[in-house]
Amino acid sequence: MTQIDPAAARVAKEAIPTIPTDEDGPVFREPWEAHAFAMALTLHARGLFTWKEWAEALAAEIKAAQAAGDPDTGETYYRHWLATLEKMVARKGVATAATLTRYRDAWDRAADRTPHGKPIELQPGDFRD
Amino acid sequence: MAHDHHDHDHSDLSETELRVRALETILTEKGYVDPAALDLLIETYEKKVGPRNGARVVARAWSDPDYKAWLMKDANAAILSVGYAGRQGEHMVVVENTPKQHNMVVCTLCSCYPWPVLGLPPVWYKSAPYRSRAVADPRGVLKDFGVTLPADTAIRVWDSTSEIRYLVLPMRPKGTDGWSEDKLADLVTRDSMIGTGLAKEPE
Numbered sequence: 347m348t349q350i351d352p353a354a355a356r357v358a359k360e361a362i363p364t365i366p367t368d369e370d371g372p373v374f375r376e377p378w379e380a381h382a383f384a385m386a387l388t389l390h391a392r393g394l395f396t397w398k399e400w401a402e403a404l405a406a407e408i409k410a411a412q413a414a415g416d417p418d419t420g421e422t423y424y425r426h427w428l429a430t431l432e433k434m435v436a437r438k439g440v441a442t443a444a445t446l447t448r449y450r451d452a453w454d455r456a457a458d459r460t461p462h463g464k465p466i467e468l469q470p471g472d473f474r475d
Numbered sequence: 476m477a478h479d480h481h482d483h484d485h486s487d488l489s490e491t492e493l494r495v496r497a498l499e500t501i502l503t504e505k506g507y508v509d510p511a512a513l514d515l516l517i518e519t520y521e522k523k524v525g526p527r528n529g530a531r532v533v534a535r536a537w538s539d540p541d542y543k544a545w546l547m548k549d550a551n552a553a554i555l556s557v558g559y560a561g562r563q564g565e566h567m568v569v570v571e572n573t574p575k576q577h578n579m580v581v582c583t584l585c586s587c588y589p590w591p592v593l594g595l596p597p598v599w600y601k602s603a604p605y606r607s608r609a610v611a612d613p614r615g616v617l618k619d620f621g622v623t624l625p626a627d628t629a630i631r632v633w634d635s636t637s638e639i640r641y642l643v644l645p646m647r648p649k650g651t652d653g654w655s656e657d658k659l660a661d662l663v664t665r666d667s668m669i670g671t672g673l674a675k676e677p678e
Binding site: 378380381382384385388389392394425428432435440441445447449450452453454457462465466468 | 495501502508513606636
């Protein structure tokens with residue numbers, strides 16, 4: 347497994363200057379944003395894409411969102427990041443959009459059947475094939 | 476968040492959280508991502524979500540008795556006055572540590588964690604073993620974190636829900652008389668606000 351150095355975040359920031367940061371490094375509005383960020387960092391470290399490739403894909407995603415009326419206040423930045431991640435994963439043949447939807451639906455069922463306060467865990471029965 | 480249900484009987488994940496979990500699961504299954512390594516990376520940034528928000532609230536409560544009274548009575552409004560809003564529909568309750576009672580908060584759902592106030596939860600906080608042990612043996616869990624309380628201090632464990640989230644008001648350390656709020660806020664750790672630690676002692 348690829349080791350990730352936090353220094354990788356600095357490299358990412360240099361390649362993708364739009365990443366929200368303060369003097370110490372990336373900042374996130376919600377926990378899932380940190381997950382989305384960390385996944386992209388991991389996949390980059392695995393060589394799935396270059397930062398140049400990522401920057402172009404993310405820019406295209408943001409441009410399309412703006413054209414569709416995204417207010418572009420910065421609050422939606424990681425939504426675009428996540429959409430870019432999903433498309434990149436599909437383009438590189440890791441998982442198709444259909445597979446992503448299948449897993450998303452399975453997690454939804456897992457959450458539904460999990461009583462509040464218990465950890466949500468995915469089980470084979472959560473998949474509908 | 477696209478939507479945020481508040482059902483009582485089952486768990487809920489937002490649309491975005493579902494998509495993030497779907498991706499993580501697939502990437503893990505295909506060997507692209509090691510969940511432990513990912514958690515470690517995320518932990519590096521955990522303090523970057525709302526890092527000083529809760530600390531500021533605690534420091535003000537230590538300094539200003541009127542603010543503290545307000546915080547204990549209407550935490551949402553008092554926290555908002557410092558400039559940090561929680562998610563809509565989220566009800567914050569502040570529980571105060573005293574020599575007689577120490578408070579600890581548990582919840583296994585990251586969606587139940589008041590991250591705008593406390594920052595991201597530590598990785599272990601969401602684990603099932605932590606939660607069950609905290610309920611069964613809070614003194615033992617505290618000991619693991621290096622915290623030993625006097626035998627006559629009762630420990631109360633609060634289980635946060637999607638409707639109520641807790642903030643622990645730690646005891647003000649001795650030797651901090653006359654300190655500014657800024658200086659006091661530096662003593663307030665995230666762990667002290669979920670009750671798995673105490674506020675730092677002045678050096």
